[in-house]
Amino acid sequence: MNTNKIKNLARNATKSKDGRTVLSNFGYLTLLQFASYLFPIITVPYLSRVIGVEGYGKIAFASAVMVWVQTVADWGFLLTATRDVAKCRDNKAEVSRIFSETFFARCLLAIVSFIFLCLLILIVPDFKENAEILFVTFLMIPGYIMFPDWFFQAIERMRYTTITNLLVKTIFTVAVFIFIKEKGDYIIVPLLASLGTVAAGIIAMYLILKKWDYSLHRVSFHSVILAIKRSTDVFINNLFPNLYNSLSVVLLGIYDGSVANGIYSEGNKFVNIGQSVLGVVTRVFFPFLSRRIDKHRIYVVVYMGATFCIAVILFVSAPWLIDWLYTDEFADAIPVLRIMSISLVFVAMSTAYGTNYLIVQGHERILRKITMWCSLAGFAIAYPLIIHYSYIGVAVTVTFSRMCLGISSWLAVMKLKKNHLENK
Template identity: 25%
Template sequence: MIKKIDFSEYKTVINNFFNLAFVQAINLILPLITIPYIMRVVGIEKFGLISFATSIVNYFGVLVAYGFNLTATKTIAQNINNKILINDLFCNVIYARIFLSIISLILFIIIQFLVKDFNNNFFIYLSLLLSVIFTNLSPDWFFQGVQNLKFLTRVNLVLKIISTSLTFLLISNKSDYYYLAVLPFLNSILLFLITQIYVQKKYNISFKRINLRSIYLELLNGRYLFLSQIKITFFSNFNVVVLGFLTNNTVVGIFSSADKIIKVFSSVQIPIVTALFPHFAYKIKQDKQKAYKELNKIAIYGSFIYMPILIVLFVLAKQVALLMFGTEINEISFLIRIMSIIPLLVFLNNLFGTQFLLNTGNEKKFLINLILAAVLNIILIFPLTIYFEGVGTAISVLVTEFFVLISLFYSANMVIKKSIEY
């Protein structure tokens, strides 16, 4: 019999969850309003181009992020009262990300001269690249670490509403598709400026002289998580990139349309898993076995909640595709049904991988599992995409996510079994 979770221990988590949940609800609602409009105005081909470009620049985004959203968050959560350490960490992370941003821009300039598609759509790629750079320079990891997400969520909410309003005002015909790259760029700059000013004033953070050794140590400390984040981006973007090179923008647009719906349902979990990470960082440090039992309870309760929602998505996939896109309905709905279980797999993978393995210092185990999954995905993606196009890509993603769940669950159990023996 499953014991009930003591929610009194989760007061801060629940508070952060509701702050995140409110904004996440807006994040779910706004695309439901804008995507149908965008698809009908700019068309599925231009939508496919933006999706392909976004997948490319997200690789630069993972380089700039470098896993600090997890390593820095964990360090702050476990040293919440050490103001000097937190100030030094803040400076090191920002300096490291600026350094990685410069590298990204240099690599981008080199690539745009070598790849024709980059050169033909330089403005689109550059705008999207700058948006991921400034987004990653915003200290959202700091807010997560101090478990104070109220301000961050409110700022994101206001910026999202402004961006959505501008979408309807600025995009009125097919040639306006470039605004789909410009608006995220403007949004990211405002987010960067507002959050940086707030953190420095609210928490008395002051920038110190650059210490190259400290930056190097931060990069060294986060190397396993950086490689792990490459995997996550690999799954999210590599498949779209391969699909784009092997087919065309229309096929990419069809797959990306279905993938957008799956990501909307996957993002439902973001508030809870984001709020849980610093909580489990602290709990695991106190009692690993007790924390693991609580994590399993969350996995069971979460699955019971998620499954009925995903069953409804599977059944109503055609109606969802018609409502959202109004084009290529049969193809999009079929892909939605293939991938409909993925949000649940992502949720469970986060619990056993990010929440447990990373918080117990098992970054190597986490990385090895993801490398094996990446190899499996590479083996599957090319033949499946060549023969079945978007359907093959969807099958590859589904099989790989199942593999990730099995391997992470096994590794987490081996870690806890070893701790019991000792």
């Protein structure tokens, strides 16, 4: 594509309402992601010295458990509710109905998750040992439900998400330096994060219910259950990757301790940041593609190109990044970062062809089957790899599973497109 074509594409995008909305949301989410890098750069060197690798390991263990809780509380609504609201965003009554059903369904699921977490703490020794930090970290879930990020995404008003998050992150960063002074203060980290999430949730509910005049009205228990059933395929699709992802971190903590968890967590941190960057493109395009699937090819080109660049940068700069931000005890995180950077390419494939095509097009069941089989394959290799290779085993498990998921999603979409052309 030559320079004139690029200029024409940019000019046409700014002229159309959809183009301006996409570009505006992209700008605000890019700013938010930039802040997501800036704030950790400020706090990570300080925290790594004060709370140490063991403290990081305990936080990583609790965070990995909360991934399961959060996945249950989400139950696929982050995609299905976003898609449904995006399609009827000009109908305030219908949007309010979807918002109400989704909110109360997530509350019900969070309560069930909390009960199950309490049972695990009573039964499993490692959970009982970390009960305090698990309960503190769980406080993020109510705030997470109150802050319906999916709703802002669906009505394509990401400016408010950005402003609220920037405010909360700034307060959190300042609080880290004020309240965390010694190794035992590691539990304050998730406490501050939880309080920040709840504060953001209160602000979000004010905007939705007061400023924009949407309603949160009483819904029947039957309608809540139906809403959960409609999102079950997407929930399964979101849940099963935890078999090879967060469960691997939990197994690593059980069999190799908090230090190994800390090394893997910090090696993977930069990849998570990379995923957050790519998530900007995904989140901007998802509601748009729900209305204009004909633009999917443009999205894939932009998304995969950006992913490849980020993956190469992380792989090459791994030694410098770890040495710059961490103490010498984190040196073993370098190979973890390099292995995980490769997985980014496959994450992008599964997102581009799975989330932003199969789900957008209503093929949740196809993606569910793909995710189940790929996750089970990852789960099968997780235990022996972790036992023999510790944190390196976790990195290999996650990368292999993501490779299977990405390639399988791409093949499924190619098959659907081929069948569509043959049936014309």
